[in-house]
Amino acid sequence: MSVFTRPALVGLPGDRTAAREIASSAATTLSAVLVLFALLAPNDLDGLTPEAFVRLPVEALLGVAVVLMLRDGARRIVAVSAGAVLGLLTVFKAIDIGFGLALNRRFNPVFDWGVLGNGVDLLGTSIGRAGAIATFTGLTLLAVVVTVLMALAVLRLSRVVAGRRTASTRVTAVLSVLWMVCAVSGAQLAPGQPLASRSAAAFAYDDLRQVRAGIRDQEAFAGEVAVDAFRDTPPSGLLNALRGKDVLFTFVESYGRVAVQDSDIAPKVDAVLDAGTARLKNAGYGSRSAFLTSPTTSAGSWLAHSTFQSGVWVDSQHRYDDFVKTDRFTLGGAFKRAGWETVGVVPAHTEDWPEGKVYGYDRYYDSRGIGYHGPPFSYATMPDQFTLSAFQRAERGLGSQKRDRRPLMAEIDLVTSHWPWTPLPHMVDWTAVGDGSIYNPMPSQGKTPEEVFTDPAKVRGVYGDSIAYSLNSLISYVETYGDDDLVLVFLGDHQPNPIVAGAGADHDVPITVVTRDKAVLGKIAGWNWRDGLNPDRTAPVWRMDTFRDRFLTTFAR
Secondary structure, three states, X not given: OXXXXXXXXXXXXXXXXXXXXXXXXXXXXXXXXXXXHHHHOOOOHHHXXXXXXXXXXXXXXXXHHHHHHXXXXXXXXXXXXXXXHHHHHHHHHHHHHHHHHHHOOOXXXXXXXXXXXXXXXXXXXXXXXXXXXXXXXXXXXXXXXXXXXXXXXXXXXXXXXXXXXXXXXXXHHHHHHHHHHHHHHOOEEEOOEEOEEOHHHHHHHXXXXXXXXXXXXXXXXXXXXXXXXXXXXXXXXXXXXXXOOEEEEEEEOOOOHHHOOOOOOHHHXXXXXXXXXXXXXXXXXXXXXXXXXXXXXXXXXXXXXXXXXXXXXXXXXXXXXXXXXXXXXXXXXXXXXXXXEEEEEEOOOOOOOHHHHHHOOXXXXXXXXXXXXXXXXXXXXXXXXXXXHHHHHHHHOOHHHXXXXXXXXXXXXXXXXXXXXXXXXXXXXXXXXXXXXXXXXXXXXXXXXXHHOOOHHHHHXXXXXXXXXXXXXXXXXXXXXXXXXXXXXXXXXXXXXHHHHOOOOOOEEEXXXXXXXXXXXXXXHHHOOEEOOOOOOXXXXXXXXXXXXXXXXXXXX
């Protein structure tokens, strides 16, 4: 037989046994690595260091001790259950890291699932709805895979421990003594990274504590909503010092303290505010500014809006969900009771908003009803200048088209400065705004999010550009359409995300009152706000939930 036609040799039984042993050892090693990673991994990006994984987890020692005490049937049930729980904790840690990057806070496992849905919608503005759903589906499947693999890994390790009881007992005893020595001595390789780790247990306990705290908070919130000094105030006792005025409460998306102080963004925005102060002063307007502390940061604009309007602290989704079911007396409700027409302008909304009934607006405009026929700018459904122009045309009127009406109160939510802050529109002549088709070429002329988000400096740059655009839109609006009866209150809803604001940034947002009426400015003299559009470092800082009562008290008569 030719050597070229010789049959292949079949592996010997010993070779197959060795291969199985190698594969088994590799699987056991991988299982141990996976479990140790899950036990030691932190739930914040700053803690994700090599030192975090050079520690001794007490949960592993307790797990081995439990396995050694159980019979085979019970051992398998406990191992699979514990592994699944550990897998879920790992998923929650990953979500925590994401929440920390995007929202600068932890994930609440009871009340924050709706926020994940909002995240899908937001991601869809950058990569498309189909891409966002595919991404979310992929991450969900990954979470399931992690949970299953963790359960299998713990089951495998439990079999290894049960099969080597004597060795496992001795090793566990030695490591337990070592753990106690490290715990008592406080030994650590790096600050905040003790060698004797109990981080997984602490993480699980914190999540359970969040659940209990959330349930108690619902009861506390109901009590806060029930206490309202203005609920039964008659029309004659409301807002008499503003009779005849059009009062516009305008939120500038993500307009936080970082935009005006202590950042590389501030010089650009400060220049806009300082120039705007001078421009409006030349047109006869005065202005006063300060800061409010928002209940949220990075996202959750609706929490800030409801806090500002209601005078109660709405700092979580479950508080918001409870708030919209109440009849809490809002700023809009106060103006309506006192005889104003009330309007809501929310261009970010692309679907029905049944929760908005809590504000009781006479008229409401979302992206579908405001008459925009131009392009979106990433998340922003329309430019702020168009929003203000459409509001003016529909409600206050243009020139001789001004209609006979009662005074207006409006909340107007501007969205151009919403993440991802690019591409951006530019200002056009107000007479050219029209139906928004003038903006058609602008998105392609700007930077895409993909071009920007690889560089934090570029991210901060486009954020500053977006805030400057929004503020210029407001300043120009007052110059163009303002009159003796206009009172504009504009403020931020929350700070931008930590990429821009920095980790641990405060929740402060600027707030400004603009009017020609010296009597209105005289009314707020006791607030000690700073002159101009730009609050300085000495400007007062109020909690956002205190504004409603201060405002209603100040302008009552």
